């Protein structure tokens with residue numbers, strides 16, 4: 026017998042029959058069965074095992090009418106788990122009784138051949154068993170059944186067509202169409218299965234190589250478990266009927282798969298978010314474990330959460346934090362945004378939501394002592410600070426004004442603020458606002474920006490770690506406005522007690538209570554501070570120091586502090602008062618004491634080097650001494666000690682120093698030469714004014730700048746031209762106008778002032794005048810140079826020099842009136858520092874003189890002028906050389 030299953034050459038008229046209970050073998054299907062019942066063992070033995078060509082047997086489905094078990098274990102190899110059906114359709118009646126069992130034979134069966142046979146023995150009983158792999162071959166019909174020994178044989182009739190008949194039938198277009206239809210459904214099923222399991226490769230090959238009707242049997246045998254459907258397939262002898270039935274069964278199967286797929290998707294979707302999250306988390310954990318990754322990040326987040334629980338966040342902030350934490354948990358550390366989210370949460374965890382430093386009971390006497398011990402002078406300022414502290418003591422939650430110290434650099438504004446913190450027993454934090462032009466610097470950037478950060482205030486609060494520090498808003502006048510917003514308006518919110526309770530930093534995005542913070546501000550000038558901001562502060566002015574004050578500050582505060590900072594003591598260095606005075610006069614000309622402190626530090630550094638060297642030489646000298654005690658041998662008549670001395674000298678220590686070092690520590694006295702060695706030649710010699718005013722056309726003015734009062738020279742020169750005025754030296758509009766006024770006034774009074782008469786007059790008017798303000802890189806503005814400008818012009822045109830010891834200030838009008846100006850105290854101090862002995866002031870600035878220390882007034886002669894003529898009268902040696910008619 027040859028050919029594939031289904032290709033029927035010829036079937037024998039009689040076949041031994043094996044009964045398949047509730048199961049159907051279809052042509053092309055392969056099953057493995059284990060035969061243990063005596064009937065089947067005998068059948069296999071006689072019909073298959075003992076026959077050489079391992080012949081054919083008939084497999085006949087039987088339906089159980091009584092649920093008992095036959096001794097046949099049937100396993101469908103290609104479709105395991107064949108369980109069979111239980112329904113009873115209209116069955117061709119073929120009742121038989123066997124072993125007391127009621128079964129119903131199906132009138133059609135399938136001839137099968139054994140692909141494989143094996144014989145076994147049951148262990149305890151010694152009974153023989155067979156395992157047979159059968160392949161369905163072709164359909165037959167049952168004509169009658171006879172017993173042959175213990176099993177049945179049956180007369181059969183061939184149902185399937187022969188190969189030739191089949192080829193003929195396949196040409197039928199309807200068969201072809203049905204065949205194609207079936208193959209489409211079959212391939213769809215294969216693709217559907219392919220997505221789920223990748224073991225359908227063999228079936229796919231069959232799809233391409235096998236004819237449709239044979240495939241129909243194979244597919245139903247493989248994919249359909251239903252007994253009735255399989256029976257119906259067995260009964261479908263006609264090709265068309267078979268293809269239709271198979272298409273129907275396979276389509277149904279396909280639908281089932283699709284529906285099952287949909288359902289499972291739906292079920293998956295219905296898993297609650299948290300269940301899904303849990304599942305994924307578990308999976309992630311398992312993967313991490315598998316990879317050996319430690320769970321540090323997760324632990325970190327837990328630690329972060331714990332930390333947050335303990336910082337006492339307000340309820341709304343805690344809610345917000347929880348949301349953010351949940352977001353973080355869902356992220357992978359490598360994911361973009363993880364880092365920023367973490368940094369943000371860390372900030373939330375680090376902010377002192379509830380942490381306040383304990384404010385000790387305020388002792389006003391101690392506070393005063395402290396202020397006095399840390400700062401020399403500043404009586405009025407200290408008084409105001411004590412008042413401020415007293416109010417806080419009586420009413421701790423009082424919303425007092427914000428103190429704003431205004432004054433030139435180095436006058437102690439910062440250190441006063443830190444003394445306030447010390448007196449209150451609070452921590453101190455300094456926020457530098459110099460150059461802040463972006464509102465985001467105060468309020469932070471929104472987190473949507475890359476690299477966003479909290480503002481300086483929140484950053485400061487985080488740094489200081491308590492919510493009630495003394496916060497110094499340093500250089501509040503240096504905040505500017507540009508397209509990036511107005512920092513001053515953000516500061517308004519900060520300084521307003523009504524609003525700062527819920528200060529909103531853009532980065533933080535939750536309100537932070539700044540109401541417990543004590544704010545103190547500093548500024549060099551009041552003018553740049555916006556009026557609303559200024560309105561929220563109480564301005565306390567700190568003018569510059571006199572030389573005497575500077576001397577006291579240096580002796581009492583700066584020198585001890587500088588010594589301490591450099592690790593030296595009075596045993597190492599002594600700076601006499603005269604030398605400090607020298608430094609003040611010749612090396613500094615500032616309102617504060619910052620440069621003075623710097624110079625003293627330079628001396629201390631030089632002393633530190635000396636001390637270190639000295640200690641080294643003592644060390645070396647001791648070694649030398651130790652050596653000299655043993656080295657007493659004379660070589661070539663020379664004493665070895667001499668050689669050793671030379672060796673020590675080579676290391677940079679002079680014999681005298683060494684002697685000193687060995688004798689004991691001598692303090693190093695600072696003298697003039699030493700000052701010059703360390704600080705260089707003096708910067709100011711007191712002769713500058715005299716040199717500069719030695720030619721006509723130069724006058725000495727006093728101006729007020731951000732760094733206090735300043736001495737300002739005005740130089741004027743004339744040249745042939747058209748009578749134009751040229752101005753240089755970075756001048757603002759107001760000062761330019763002052764120059765114009767001055768020139769007009771002088772030209773208008775040329776005759777009175779006897780500067781020019783008749784023809785000279787027109788000559789003078791046709792000359793160009795050039796006025797220059799030295800220190801050309803420094804911008805200058807303001808009206809107070811008016812009188813100086815006139816004086817310089819009169820000096821130029823009258824060809825007489827002004828007095829070198831006299832400086833002046835004052836605005837002037839076209840009528841020659843001298844108007845009062847600001848910053849008088851600073852200006853007088855500046856003049857004093859400069860070595861100027863006489864100062865001409867507008868008469869109405871008289872009241873400002875009360876602020877000037879008496880020792881300054883004793884050294885500087887103050888001349889008050891109401892009119893320009895008065896100024897001119899005092900500005901030149903021996904009074905005004907010209908007759909001036911005073912008129913109003």
Ligand SMILES: Nc1ncnc2c1ncn2[C@@H]1O[C@H](COP(=O)(O)OP(=O)(O)OP(=O)(O)O)[C@@H](O)[C@H]1O
Nearest residue numbers: 399400401433434435436437438439440578582618
């Ligand atoms: N009256 C004073 N008594 C003792 N030390 C002083 C006095 N005035 C200033 N100092 C010292 O001078 C130095 C500079 O002072 P500080 O830094 O407070 O100046 P500032 O006015 O804040 O300057 P800036 O405007 O540049 O910030 C500090 O070491 C300070 O202690």
